[in-house]
Amino acid sequence: MFITNQEHHMSAKKKQQATKQRVTVSQTSSARGAASARGATSARGATSLKSQASRASWGLGLIGIGKVNTGENKLGMFEYVCGILVFLAALFTYLYTLTPDIGFHDCGDMVPAVVNLGVCHPPGYPFFCLLGKLFISLVPIGNIAYRMNFLSSLFASTTVMIVYFIVVRVGQSIISNSRISCIISGVVSAGMLMFAATFWEQAVIAEKYSLNVLFASLLLFILIKWQNDTRANSKLPFVFAATLGLAFTHHLQTIYIVPASIYFIAVILWNKKQQLFSNSGQIQDSFLPSPRPPRLRVRLFSNSGRIQGGSNPINSPIRLIAAMLACFIVPLLLYLYLPLRAMSHPPLNWGDPQTLPRFMDYITIQAYKHFIISSPAIWLQNAWTHMTTFFPNQFTGWIVWLSVVGLVFLIKYCRTISLLLCLVVLTNIAAAVRYGISNIQDYYLTSFMVFAIFIGCGILGIMKMVISRGIPPAVAIIFLCLPIIPFHAHYKQCQHRAYYFPTDIARNLLTTLEPNSVILIKGDVNGFPVWYQRYVENKREDVALVDTPFLFQDWYIEHVRHNFPQLNVDISPPASPGEELGYVRFRDILKKNVGQRGVYHYxxxxxxxxxxxxxxxxxVKIVNEGSDVLSELKKGDVPLILRRDCPLDAKATDMLRNYAGGYNNRGNNYLGAGKYDLAIHELNRAVKIDANIPVIYYNLGRCYGQKGQIKEAIDNFKHALTLNPNQPGIHKAIGGLYEKGNNPQQALKEYKQEANISPDDVETYLAIARVSLELKMPSETISACEQLVRLAPNNVEFRKNLALLYYQNGRMQEAQAAFQQVLQLSPNDMGARQMLERMQQML
Incomplete structure (x- = not known):
């Protein structure tokens, strides 16, 4: 056979293809062997890596890292309806118990600052002032104070609702198959906060703390919602940052949230990164270094909030933080309100923060640095006292233990949230124990809110156990009755619907004053209600108000000179060496105004x-020495007028006691002038105001005694003893009346009781010696004289009388020693010398 060229070419080509196939098979076989070897090595490495990851995951899990929530729990219509009902229930409660007018605390400072857009006490609360001004302009109900009280109740009611939603949202992530359990737990938690003593008190007055707790609860809610948010375009981090900045323009207590927020945001970002690795098929615990890390670009909410694959893993988190910082900083520009308003010289202008140094001192609260406690021992003591008194007082003693159950439950099922809330409380305590003010319990309101959440979670944990054991969930409805306990415990304390006391007291005080007077005010409780009447209600616009604690400050003198030029206050009055500047300026005001206008102080x-x-x-009206006091007393004869059925809290009781003390002082002045009937009239006024002050009855007894009305005098003295059995001077006064009424036995008994109360009172022992001598009781007389010598060892007459008593009772040696002591004190005393000579002759 003959083979053509074409056929030969085709045969050669087939041979080449066969050869290539053999080579390919050989390469494939080799590659499979290599791959198998590498696979075995990689599998061993992955197993080791996964083991390391598991151990690290357990450690980080202790602080809440590594627990990825892959979805957001949705609230249904029923949950929202219950939340609105919680809000309405809180609002109804607070409106029913709302203070109808101005209250105590800082209300008389905050409300005038809102009305006049002034600068209240540091750090100024610019957001509160602007929001309050807008609210009172838009809501035409009641007077200005009532509107601001109403605004505070809105803040508190919203906080209660947010706490409900926090507990419901946490509950849904734990008990997803029982909506009613979550709702009941949320309602109980909200009810506990609603009726907590301090929170309720703040909800019915125009104070800043209700808004402060609202911000705290809102920030916590945003963080918890962000943790579960999987949307690609979430704006929650920016909402959180802007809300945090706005909260700082209201109150610096917002710092309590910051450490916890930093921790929680770090956990959120880390867990979302872990979710990325889990979704991309990598090891979920991928926070450990990998030999061949994937190329990723982590874009955490820099634009859309998504986490995407790519490169440059550092740039996007920095952009997120920068964007959040921008959102945080922008609201802080509200602090420019302070210098801008200070330039207009409003009626209230604390610190006058026009200049940069004053502004920095003002917003950093330098004026209150003297309240900072530097002793760690006192910090620990305060921490123990506050934890064991404030927290049980809010929720009642045994209910507060449910918060411990809730905390344990959260640690088990929601460790990240439990650590978030614990950090808030610990930061709050660490800050508050270092601050020594009288109303320090108000600084724990954020922690009280957290404890209410803990209590709700405690109920949630109990209900989870109930469900797991097959008990009908309806049994747990009894938990809804728990808020009734703090409601009953705190209702009387927080019922302020007829609380007009600060208003009535301030109006009474202003009515007392002469035209064009000046009041030298000292203290918030006394001064703030007067500020409200003067600067909001425009009562007694002719009266100048001067706060004496600020007189050493140059800015305050400038403020007084601008607002009250008629006082002619000098910023640098002449002073004696060593005199404190504030006192020098105080005396300068008196010098220039006493005699020209009425000058009053407390x-x-x-x-x-x-x-x-x-x-x-x-x-007290300050007059020049030598003035006609009686005529001035007649000018101040103004009765106290208070509305009936006004509840009295501790501040009102203290103020009424001071008011009664004023009438007692008026009675004393009349008593000293011999005007006994006028004195009795003023003292009876004091009794009507406060019938539990012993010194008033003591002075009444003195008045009746001077008038010769012995029975009335003794009755008043004895009534004083029922109020204070150890009141000095009363038994002595009664003894004097018995002695005057020819009843020496009863007088001696009263004098001896006075000696037990006042063992160092010379007059009492003189009276005992005198009556004992009259009753011929030598031992009693000698004993009283010995006490006189003990009290006044250099009194010659006391020693001479004692020596004579020794001599008359045959105690010659003691008499001789006593006369010798008389001669040591008075060598020229001839009587003592003669008695010594006579006794020597007798011996």
Missing amino acids: SDEPVPQGYAGVPYSFF
Whole structure:
């Protein structure tokens, strides 16, 4: 056979293809062997890596890292309806118990600052002032104080609702198959906060703390919602940052949230990164280094909030943080309100923060640095006292233990949230124990809110156990009755619907004053209600208000000179060496105004030398020494007028006691002038105001005694003893009346009781010696004289009388020693010398 060229070419080509196939098979076989070897090595490495990851995951899991939530729990219509009902229930409660007018605390400072857009006490609360101004302009109900109280109740009611939603949302992530359990737990938690003592008190007055807790609860809610949010375009991180900045423009207590927020945001970002690895098929615990890390670009909410694959893993988180910082900083520009308003010289202008140094001192609260406690021992003592008193007082003693159950439950099922809330409480405590103010319990309101959440989670944990054991969930409805307990415990304390006391007291004080007077105010409780009447209600616009604690500050003198030029206040008055600047300026005001206009200050303040104080009920009018006090007393004859059925809290009771003290002082002045009937009239006024002050009845007894009405005098003295059995002077006064009424036995008994109360009172032992001598009781007389010598060892007459008593009772050696001591004190005493010579002759 013959083979053509074409056929030969085709045969050669087939041979080449066969050869290539053999080579390919050989390469494939080799590659499979290599791959198998590499696979075995990789599998061993992956197993080791996964083991390391598991151990690290357990450690980080202790602080909440590594627990990825892959979806957001949705609230149904029923949950929202219950939340709205919780809000309405809280609002109804607070409106029913709302203070109808201005209250105590800082209300008299905050409300005038809102009305006049002034600068209240540091750090100024610019957001509160602007929001309050808008609210009172848009809501035409009641007077200004009532509107601001109403606004506070809205803040508190919203906080209660947010706490409900926090507990419901946490509950849904744990008990997803029982909506009613989550709702009941949320309602109980909201009810506990709603009726917590301090929270309720703040909800019915125009204070800043309700808004502060609202911000805290809102920030916590946003964080918890962000943790479960899987949307690609979530704006929650920016909402959180802007809300945090806005909260700082209201109150610096927002710092309590910051450490916990930093921790929680870090956990959120880490867990979302872990979710990325899990979704991309990588090892879920991929926070450990990998020999061949995947190329990723982590874009955490820089634009859309998505986490995407790619490169440059550092840029996007930085962009997120930068965007959040921008959202945080922008609201802080509200602090420019302070210098801008200070430039207009409003009626309230604390610190006058126009200049940069004053502004920095103001917003950093330098004026209150003297309240900071530096002793760690006192910090620990305060921490123990606050934890064991404030928290049980809010929720009642045994209910507060449910918060411990809730905390344990959260640690088991929601460790990240439990650590978030614990950090808030710990930061709150660490800050509050270092601050020594009288109303420090108000600084724990954020922690009280967290404890209410813990209590709700405690109920949630119990209900989860109930469900797991097959008990009908309806049994747990009894938990809904728990808020009734704090409601019953705190209702009387927080019922302020007829609380007009601050208003009535301030109006009474202003009514007392002469035209064009000046009040030298000291103290928030006394001054703030007067501020409200003067700067909001425009009562007594002719009266100048001067706060004496600020007189050492140059900015305050400038403020007084601008607002009250008629006082002619000098910023640098002449001073003696060593005199404190504030006192020098105080005396300068007195020098230039006493005699020209009425100058008043509070009755518990001392009157400077060279001046006299005339009691005007709660005030004292300062007059020049030598003035006609009786005529001034008649000018101050103004009765106290209070509305009936006004509940009295501790502040009101203290103020009424001071008011009664003013009438007691008026009675004393009349008593000293011999005007006994006028004195009795003023003292009876004091009794009507406060019938539990012993010194008033003591003075009434003195008045009746001077009038010769022995029975009435003794009755008043004895009534004083029922109020204070150890009141000095009363038994002595009763003894004097018995002695005057020819009843020496009863007088001696009263004098001896006085000696037990006042063992160092010379007059009492003189009275005992005198009556004992009259009753011919030598041993009693000698004993009383010995006490006189003990109290006044250099008194010659006391020693001579004792020596004579020794001599008359045959105690010659003691008499001789006593006369010798008389001669040591008075060598020229001839009587003592003669008695010594006579006794020597007798011996």
